[in-house]
Amino acid sequence: xxxxxxxxxxxxxxxxxxxxxxxxxxxxxxxxxxxxxxxxxxxxxxxxxxxxxxxxxxxxxxxxxxxxxxxxxxxxxxxxxxxxxxxxxxxxxxxxxxxxxxxxxxxxxxxxxxxxxxxxxxxxxxxxxxxxxxxxxxxxxxxxxxxxxxxxxxxxxxxxxxxxxxxxxxxxxxxxxxxxxxxxxxxxxxxxxxxxxxxxxxxxxxxxxxxxxxxxxxxxxxxxxxxxxxxxxxxxxxxxxxxxxxxxxxxxxxxxxxxxxxxxxxxxxxxxxxxxxxxxxxxxxxxxxxxxxxxxxxxxxxxxxxxxxxxxxxxxxxxxxxxxxxxxxxxxxxxxxxxxxxxxxxxxxxxxxxxxxxxxxxxxxxxxxxxxxxxxxxxxxxxxxxxxxxxxxxxxxxxxxxxxxxxxxxxxxxxxxxxxxxxxxxxxxxxxxxxxxxxxxxxxxxxxxxxxxx
Amino acid sequence: xxxxxxxxxxxxxxxxxxxxxxxxxxxxxxxxxxxxxxxxxxxxxxxxxxxxxxxxxxxxxxxxxxxxxxxxxxxxxxxxxxxxxxxxxxxxxxxxxxxxxxxxxxxxxxxxxxxxxxxxxxxxxxxxxxxxxxxxxxxxxxxxxxxxxxxxxxxxxxxxxxxxxxxxxxxxxxxxxxx
Numbered sequence: 001x002x003x004x005x006x007x008x009x010x011x012x013x014x015x016x017x018x019x020x021x022x023x024x025x026x027x028x029x030x031x032x033x034x035x036x037x038x039x040x041x042x043x044x045x046x047x048x049x050x051x052x053x054x055x056x057x058x059x060x061x062x063x064x065x066x067x068x069x070x071x072x073x074x075x076x077x078x079x080x081x082x083x084x085x086x087x088x089x090x091x092x093x094x095x096x097x098x099x100x101x102x103x104x105x106x107x108x109x110x111x112x113x114x115x116x117x118x119x120x121x122x123x124x125x126x127x128x129x130x131x132x133x134x135x136x137x138x139x140x141x142x143x144x145x146x147x148x149x150x151x152x153x154x155x156x157x158x159x160x161x162x163x164x165x166x167x168x169x170x171x172x173x174x175x176x177x178x179x180x181x182x183x184x185x186x187x188x189x190x191x192x193x194x195x196x197x198x199x200x201x202x203x204x205x206x207x208x209x210x211x212x213x214x215x216x217x218x219x220x221x222x223x224x225x226x227x228x229x230x231x232x233x234x235x236x237x238x239x240x241x242x243x244x245x246x247x248x249x250x251x252x253x254x255x256x257x258x259x260x261x262x263x264x265x266x267x268x269x270x271x272x273x274x275x276x277x278x279x280x281x282x283x284x285x286x287x288x289x290x291x292x293x294x295x296x297x298x299x300x301x302x303x304x305x306x307x308x309x310x311x312x313x314x315x316x317x318x319x320x321x322x323x324x325x326x327x328x329x330x331x332x333x334x335x336x337x338x339x340x341x342x343x344x345x346x347x348x349x350x351x352x353x354x355x356x357x358x359x360x361x362x363x364x365x366x367x368x369x370x371x372x373x374x375x376x377x378x379x380x381x382x383x384x385x386x387x388x389x390x391x392x393x394x395x396x397x398x399x400x401x402x403x404x405x406x407x408x409x410x411x412x413x414x415x416x417x418x419x420x421x422x423x424x425x426x427x428x429x430x431x432x433x434x435x436x437x438x439x440x441x442x443x444x445x446x447x448x449x450x451x452x453x454x
Numbered sequence: 455x456x457x458x459x460x461x462x463x464x465x466x467x468x469x470x471x472x473x474x475x476x477x478x479x480x481x482x483x484x485x486x487x488x489x490x491x492x493x494x495x496x497x498x499x500x501x502x503x504x505x506x507x508x509x510x511x512x513x514x515x516x517x518x519x520x521x522x523x524x525x526x527x528x529x530x531x532x533x534x535x536x537x538x539x540x541x542x543x544x545x546x547x548x549x550x551x552x553x554x555x556x557x558x559x560x561x562x563x564x565x566x567x568x569x570x571x572x573x574x575x576x577x578x579x580x581x582x583x584x585x586x587x588x589x590x591x592x593x594x595x596x597x598x599x600x601x602x603x604x605x606x607x608x609x610x611x612x613x614x615x616x617x618x619x620x621x622x623x624x625x626x627x628x629x630x631x632x633x
Binding site for chain 2: 015046055064202
């Protein structure tokens with residue numbers, strides 16, 4: 001028997017915060033509760049009506065996409081591994097070694113806000129520094145996202161005075177900021193971390209602090225293994241550069257790229273497919289991805305679950321190779337291995353169909369598979385093909401050489417694979433070009449490559 | 455937000471960011487519109503926020519992605535207000551929002567409710583906007599505004615209880631509703 005609901009409980013019920021079938025049944029059968037529910041629902045509608053949804057046109061998305069920094073892929077070459085560390089951090093966080101005896105002095109500036117070092121933790125893989133502030137009671141974050149990037153500077157300084165910029169990952173709350181510096185590529189036993197802030201919260205000023213780091217002891221317990229083994233098959237190169245086995249983490253650096261022959265082949269393909277196309281259309285033929293396929297296996301031979309099953313490495317068709325630092329695996333510190341089974345990469349295709357909407361439904365064949373293109377209600381266009389034999393993995397649609405789709409969705413059933421595009425609302429349903437941009441190719445090594453984890 | 459999608463964007467698949475913009479543009483522009491009372495300005499700030507979000511994507515550390523994006527937008531808004539102090543009137547114009555015709559609401563009642571909305575303190579009003587205009591969960595609101603979940607729940611509950619009480623008494627002149 002369920003008692004009548006309090007108003008508070010009823011609000012939680014309406015908000016979907018309580019999902020209780022017996023409560024639901026009670027409300028339906030109890031006159032008081034159903035009347036209350038109805039009354040509260042009516043006020044909910046009134047409040048919702050006060051704040052009607054704001055309509056945002058499809059062009060908004062294009063405006064944002066057009067304004068994104070174009071040099072992203074270039075930046076990526078330098079910054080990519082930091083993102084990986086951001087995820088590593090969560091699993092490794094419990095294994096910090098507390099490093100004591102470091103100077104923890106307060107630094108004040110001309111303003112009333114002062115910064116002090118609250119905590120420093122250091123492992124073989126990274127340093128975590130928490131700075132605390134006092135004298136500020138506002139609502140802003142320490143490091144305002146809207147600040148100009150170059151106002152606040154954080155760097156690594158070697159004993160010889162050489163200054164290096166260093167990757168970092170900052171996490172912040174109002175009166176604290178925590179930096180995590182990955183150390184995988186930092187080989188120096190001693191250095192200083194230097195923080196130089198000129199604008200924090202919403203205040204201009206000058207805050208400088210230096211933290212000397214001595215990791216000789218940790219380095220002595222950390223083994224560096226030059227892997228330098230390279231495997232090539234069917235145009236994909238996988239190079240194992242270095243492994244680092246410390247008391248807390250095992251880290252690996254792997255480089256994947258197209259072999260010279262494959263890079264030239266991809267370039268030739270693109271050049272050939274785009275030879276007679278106007279410049280504006282050549283954009284549909286850029287950006288090919290490659291992914292290393294690997295498993296992490298622990299001492300007992302058990303394959304560990306990974307949140308991201310494939311580590312993605314972008315390879316552009318300009319022979320662009322990228323190194324990847326694989327995650328740290330504290331859970332396999334008693335032993336185990338990485339088993340790299342192969343790689344998946346994408347090649348350009350020459351599938352390009354100039355169509356009018358009157359021609360739909362339309363079908364064509366590519367490498368023995370039939371692809372069907374049809375128009376669905378609500379400005380949607382669907383491409384379907386056999387699940388097992390489908391080669392083409394990404395599509396593109398343009399009208400007047402501009403991207404004509406707003407969102408795309410994928411689904412697969414037993415027979416077919418479907419890609420559904422929602423077209424831009426304001427485009428004329430007249431003629432368009434459909435591109436099969438890339439096809440996926442899997443390369444499996446004859447034998448999985450094993451890399452031991454200590 | 456899907457961790458793999460974010461990873462995909464970080465490693466260079468710029469087009470995948472489109473999914474993020476499409477998913478959050480409506481709630482974000484909605485929130486900013488009610489906060490600035492100026493739809494065009496709201497869209498500009500929303501665009502800047504998405505670009506900021508893209509540039510800082512590698513700093514996203516988990517938790518609610520929606521709340522993270524909204525916090526970036528709130529910072530952008532604060533920044534805008536700071537830079538435009540001399541032009542403060544911009545943010546004080548009457549709302550230019552049209553309620554869709556499909557919403558059937560007696561004019562008088564609507565006017566009274568709108569008056570009621572104005573009487574709410576800033577934080578409570580933000581919570582209402584995030585919940586109703588931007589469809590945020592209690593958890594997302596708490597993370598966005600950096601307040602405990604219970605505060606979100608209590609503020610919503612208390613304010614709605616007061617609204618209900620005055621409605622029952624037929625007294626909707628707003629006086630009873632002021633915090």
